[in-house]
Amino acid sequence: MPIITLIEAIRIAMDEELARDPRVFITGEDVGKRGGVFRATQGLFEKYGPTRVVDSPLAELSIVAIGIGAALADLRPICEIQFADFIHPAFNQIVNEAAKMYYRSEGQWRVPLVIRSPYGGGIGGGLFHSQSVEAFFTHVPGLKVVIPSTPYDAKGLLKSAVRDPNPVLFFEPKKGYRAIKGEVPSDEYTVPIGPARVARQGKDLTLFAYGMMAYYAELAAEQVARQDGIDTEVIDLRTLLPLDKTAILSSIQKTGKALIVHEANLTSGYGAEIAAVLADDGFHYLDAPVKRLCGPDVPGVPFSHPMQEFFMPNPDKIAAAIRDLAAY
Amino acid sequence: MPIITLIEAIRIAMDEELARDPRVFITGEDVGKRGGVFRATQGLFEKYGPTRVVDSPLAELSIVAIGIGAALADLRPICEIQFADFIHPAFNQIVNEAAKMYYRSEGQWRVPLVIRSPYGGGIGGGLFHSQSVEAFFTHVPGLKVVIPSTPYDAKGLLKSAVRDPNPVLFFEPKKGYRAIKGEVPSDEYTVPIGPARVARQGKDLTLFAYGMMAYYAELAAEQVARQDGIDTEVIDLRTLLPLDKTAILSSIQKTGKALIVHEANLTSGYGAEIAAVLADDGFHYLDAPVKRLCGPDVPGVPFSHPMQEFFMPNPDKIAAAIRDLAAY
Amino acid sequence: MQKESAVARPSAHLDADTLRQMYWIMLLSRRTDERAWVLHRQGKIAFHISAMGHEACQVGMAFAIQRGVDYVNPYYRDLALVMALGVTPAQFMVSLFGKVGEYSSGGRQMPSHFGYRPANIISGSAPVATQVPQAAGLAFAIKYRQQMGLVDANDATQPRLALTCLGEGSTSQGEWHEGMNWAGVHKLPFICMVQNNEYAISVPIEAQMAVSNVADRAAAYGVTGVVVDGNDVLAVYDVAKAAVERAYTGGGATLIEAKTYRLTPHSSDDDDRTYRSREEVETWKKKDPILRFQNYLLENSIMTQAELDDADARAKSIVDAAQAEAESTPYPAPEFALGAVYAEEN
Amino acid sequence: MQKESAVARPSAHLDADTLRQMYWIMLLSRRTDERAWVLHRQGKIAFHISAMGHEACQVGMAFAIQRGVDYVNPYYRDLALVMALGVTPAQFMVSLFGKVGEYSSGGRQMPSHFGYRPANIISGSAPVATQVPQAAGLAFAIKYRQQMGLVDANDATQPRLALTCLGEGSTSQGEWHEGMNWAGVHKLPFICMVQNNEYAISVPIEAQMAVSNVADRAAAYGVTGVVVDGNDVLAVYDVAKAAVERAYTGGGATLIEAKTYRLTPHSSDDDDRTYRSREEVETWKKKDPILRFQNYLLENSIMTQAELDDADARAKSIVDAAQAEAESTPYPAPEFALGAVYAEEN
Numbered sequence A, B: 001m002p003i004i005t006l007i008e009a010i011r012i013a014m015d016e017e018l019a020r021d022p023r024v025f026i027t028g029e030d031v032g033k034r035g036g037v038f039r040a041t042q043g044l045f046e047k048y049g050p051t052r053v054v055d056s057p058l059a060e061l062s063i064v065a066i067g068i069g070a071a072l073a074d075l076r077p078i079c080e081i082q083f084a085d086f087i088h089p090a091f092n093q094i095v096n097e098a099a100k101m102y103y104r105s106e107g108q109w110r111v112p113l114v115i116r117s118p119y120g121g122g123i124g125g126g127l128f129h130s131q132s133v134e135a136f137f138t139h140v141p142g143l144k145v146v147i148p149s150t151p152y153d154a155k156g157l158l159k160s161a162v163r164d165p166n167p168v169l170f171f172e173p174k175k176g177y178r179a180i181k182g183e184v185p186s187d188e189y190t191v192p193i194g195p196a197r198v199a200r201q202g203k204d205l206t207l208f209a210y211g212m213m214a215y216y217a218e219l220a221a222e223q224v225a226r227q228d229g230i231d232t233e234v235i236d237l238r239t240l241l242p243l244d245k246t247a248i249l250s251s252i253q254k255t256g257k258a259l260i261v262h263e264a265n266l267t268s269g270y271g272a273e274i275a276a277v278l279a280d281d282g283f284h285y286l287d288a289p290v291k292r293l294c295g296p297d298v299p300g301v302p303f304s305h306p307m308q309e310f311f312m313p314n315p316d317k318i319a320a321a322i323r324d325l326a327a328y
Numbered sequence C, D: 001m002q003k004e005s006a007v008a009r010p011s012a013h014l015d016a017d018t019l020r021q022m023y024w025i026m027l028l029s030r031r032t033d034e035r036a037w038v039l040h041r042q043g044k045i046a047f048h049i050s051a052m053g054h055e056a057c058q059v060g061m062a063f064a065i066q067r068g069v070d071y072v073n074p075y076y077r078d079l080a081l082v083m084a085l086g087v088t089p090a091q092f093m094v095s096l097f098g099k100v101g102e103y104s105s106g107g108r109q110m111p112s113h114f115g116y117r118p119a120n121i122i123s124g125s126a127p128v129a130t131q132v133p134q135a136a137g138l139a140f141a142i143k144y145r146q147q148m149g150l151v152d153a154n155d156a157t158q159p160r161l162a163l164t165c166l167g168e169g170s171t172s173q174g175e176w177h178e179g180m181n182w183a184g185v186h187k188l189p190f191i192c193m194v195q196n197n198e199y200a201i202s203v204p205i206e207a208q209m210a211v212s213n214v215a216d217r218a219a220a221y222g223v224t225g226v227v228v229d230g231n232d233v234l235a236v237y238d239v240a241k242a243a244v245e246r247a248y249t250g251g252g253a254t255l256i257e258a259k260t261y262r263l264t265p266h267s268s269d270d271d272d273r274t275y276r277s278r279e280e281v282e283t284w285k286k287k288d289p290i291l292r293f294q295n296y297l298l299e300n301s302i303m304t305q306a307e308l309d310d311a312d313a314r315a316k317s318i319v320d321a322a323q324a325e326a327e328s329t330p331y332p333a334p335e336f337a338l339g340a341v342y343a344e345e346n
């Protein structure tokens, strides 16, 4: 199987879906000739032309709303928001409109829409090119929220997202675009939206993560296994909404200890929901406090390198948190 | 002390602040001659004139952005968003702008802004006049989020909000506007933003709530005290961000059992953060799973009466949850 | 206007039957609307928002499109519009009560949050102007399908335009700007009708915008802008028909501003006496679009007074029946609140 | 244009000293900007976004306002503008490196996210157009203070207008629409300068809007709209001065569209060869606003070639020194990330 990067997997998924279904089209800023500022759509404009790969005006709410309208008309739009930090102007369209359309029309109207967006820090982007925005959307029933951490999952989940009859937010860890590589079959396959993935089996404690932090979590788990003999189970959540409660609970039943990692700031982050599930349904399995290792509660990831590194969780910080929890 | 309604307390707070400081002004849709669709600003246009009580165009992001600009210029705007459901168009201005201005300018620029908005269900408003949106904002450092449940607190906290040098989101339980009454001194006083309030002392379990649900929580606590001899402590959080961790932990230390109630749907709601704090710092005090009684995970509060009542937590449902937890 | 040539006035080609149908929809909407106010006063329903005064612009517009086929994203005031597209008084009445089987949302939404797939009426929400860029998206999809050869551009059984309506106040929203801009850039088969009734709840148009006509804003988007007397159903039909032709033939989008007035408070929650003088309201009552169309029909011998009276009696009995049906319909089961969150199949 | 009367051309009244100052700022911005590209090629800095090509419109605008007093909400391309307001090459260089004491954000923000309270430059973010309605808010506050009698409308030590800039692509945002609308409705002392360089990163203006001039959009807001050659610093000064007078005297807001071109890729992350032909870029290089102003200064004997050369040498040494200072400045402490989340005192 060829080894490719995360972003190549994403591009291939779009290419295959464009080829498969004439209803699929892409819109967003600079997705055309420029191939996207991260090059996720590179070559697709040349291959599919300006009808199907459409440079949008510089206006996110309309990118999403055009997508909603087109989805209502039974097309299959893939909307790119250039950075997750710029999704906020579209918040109303996502939360009040896309998420609620099916429910509010008692299923008469549906919105099979994909919104792709690179998220996360560690790339020198400062407060406005580093945001992790997932928790805003995991509070919104009617949406699905997906964050892949491997090229295999990225391709398979994105293809599932395009085929899903609901609005799917697909956040891509931009720091991993080229850093994360993995085997990806050239054949057609999909990865279902919903189930979490046991990225590493373990018995001492469970580490819950997603996106770039899931990648780091595996590295950290290997490190503590090697250096300290700690056997960490790593759950890559992959689909944040709907949440795979079963996976969470069956892991905690085994390990009794939980560490949750995300880049977004701690308070009211997605980790809180995992912790809340553990504190209720998982209460009896818990042998230790539920720990969260997250970005600090500041307004964003600072630009200046030392501050950025201070902000970001990384394999070393995760390993340290694993050690602390294992020693508990 | 006069007994007044929640909305009267809010109106009086604005009146007093307008009288106190010429930099204070109000803007929003229909706040002028109409006195607000809920009448929160009734009489203020007549008293302070069109310069200080300004009907805005029908455009929420600009209501907030004008507020931000005016606050940067050292005025003290009070912006009204007619229903919390309509705050989403302003999400970008609140999250990327107001919340981050102080941090991103290293304290050079500040945004002393109040955004008032009625929130919550149970008033026949359906999906778009019933929303509880607090959790979107409690994830945003740089903001303060306040939700009063008594007229006394409403007046005192709103006055503090107007005097606070930071952007404060002030959500008002609209179902309680006229239903909730209480004693409010005619003299000048403020209630500090930050500390939670022990609404009822108790020893068997702790109920965490805010806004309308804090009001219901007290009713439910009285009911179970009378009927079942269960002694519930009720913590009215009042300030959701920053969170009063000390109050949470000292109560759980005493009672060992926690029930969290909010109207917003469960997943990734504000209750998750409370549960997460309990599952970590409060772990050793816990004698039972941390329970959440929240709106179901559906896109909104339905209009039709039976469905609305099914959605909404109320004193009876809360009492039932208290009994279950107490029996644990 | 009577003097203009028939070429310039598509309404001159409307046959008497169609004119009577137009009148009938306006009347039926009005009578349904009036009954809703009565039900509210009786405490039987909690909320109503009215189309009274806006019937001419809505019906004139509706009759210019391929009804039930072209996409329509209405706003809450569009009762006469959706009735022209096939929503019945009984359906609307059930929505007022939030009863089981409610046609638009199963009772989940407040009344007048229209939506009805059989007539290609997109489900609407409350936040104003959100429907505008969505309608542009629907128009985009129409053009996309044609460009991809998935449909024939002249196939009248397929949607060939997207129409959306909103009030003048709602054009202050960024959503409106962004939707109009797409419509202009992509020359979309799109019509935006602004029903300018001079107020957004209590906020008068001077506090809303600094232009004399909302249609002046068309210049910002490279689309055709046109102002019309919104209380003259045939004048509206004329400009609407031109806009529809433009849309069908690749001529791009149109912004129609219909000047009108609401004859009631904003909604049953409103008291308009705080912000509108009674004289102003009375002046506009004299311009009631239904009376005006009645006069036209009488003067041009398209309907007799007896026929008008008969129509009124029919409308009343339909509304009576609708109310009875709604009142006797049960409420939905509480747990119905849990359904239809996610679509299962694509 | 030389033939127009001095009355119509405020720039005709500019004294030689001021003209030399204007040139100096343009030059200093350019040299700083060029050095930033070098630093990026050398791998010393991670990111730069350029004002090259835009200097004339920025400096012509800046010199028309009360610099350091009037409120300014710039955008990321406004290096020459903020330099005209007092930001130094050394300050900017420190921001390129994200070093300690960085003037705008303490190193928290990427470079070119300008903000500097001593010069009344509001801190900017990355999401485009957010600054526009904020600037309208600042202008609103100015008018409010005057109406409340808190300041004198003629007091030149107080802000008397708010100026904001953005690119033509950014006018597609709802934020822009809503800000312009407030400026129109309240007749605010507000200037919006659109620096139209024909592209939003790779997206050409035809895919962005269906109007010939961004200034055509002024008609939608009841404000004055004006188009100017953005590469002619004096022409810009002229229209800017008129807009400033309008703002200072209660005449309301102005939308200035300055037609220009960026001489570099969008930013150091961009490769513009995918979307701009080399011929097009070369054509515009010949219209370089700095060369053009040099010619003017020489032709009108305001500066000699020797003086121009001398200015260049001075600029180079200032930029050298700025770079040295920035390179020798330490990084901030990591924990500095935790500070300044909430203001403590009001």
Ligand SMILES: Cc1ncc(C[n+]2csc(CCOP(=O)(O)OP(=O)(O)O)c2C)c(N)n1
Pocket (backbone or CB within 6 Å): B029, B058, B060, B082, B086, B089, C077, C126, C127, C128, C166, C167, C168, C169, C170, C171, C195, C197, C199, C200, C201, C266
């Ligand atoms: C985003 C949003 N903000 C506020 C409201 C509350 N609201 C409902 S209708 C309305 C006035 C609308 O005025 P206009 O657009 O002129 O339409 P009209 O009702 O006059 O037909 C307002 C403020 C809303 N529905 N949506």
Ligand SMILES: Cc1ncc(C[n+]2csc(CCOP(=O)(O)OP(=O)(O)O)c2C)c(N)n1
Pocket (backbone or CB within 6 Å): A029, A058, A060, A082, A086, A089, D077, D126, D127, D128, D166, D167, D168, D169, D170, D171, D195, D197, D199, D200, D201, D266
């Ligand atoms: C809301 C938002 N979306 C996307 C971006 C990414 N972005 C940065 S600059 C830019 C293009 C801006 O073009 P224009 O407004 O014409 O200004 P120019 O850079 O050409 O001066 C884009 C898309 C952004 N900064 N903010």
Ligand SMILES: [Mg+2]
Pocket (backbone or CB within 6 Å): C167, C168, C169, C195, C196, C197, C198, C199, C200, C201
């Ligand atoms: Mg109106």
Ligand SMILES: [Mg+2]
Pocket (backbone or CB within 6 Å): D167, D168, D169, D195, D196, D197, D198, D199, D200, D201
């Ligand atoms: Mg540009």
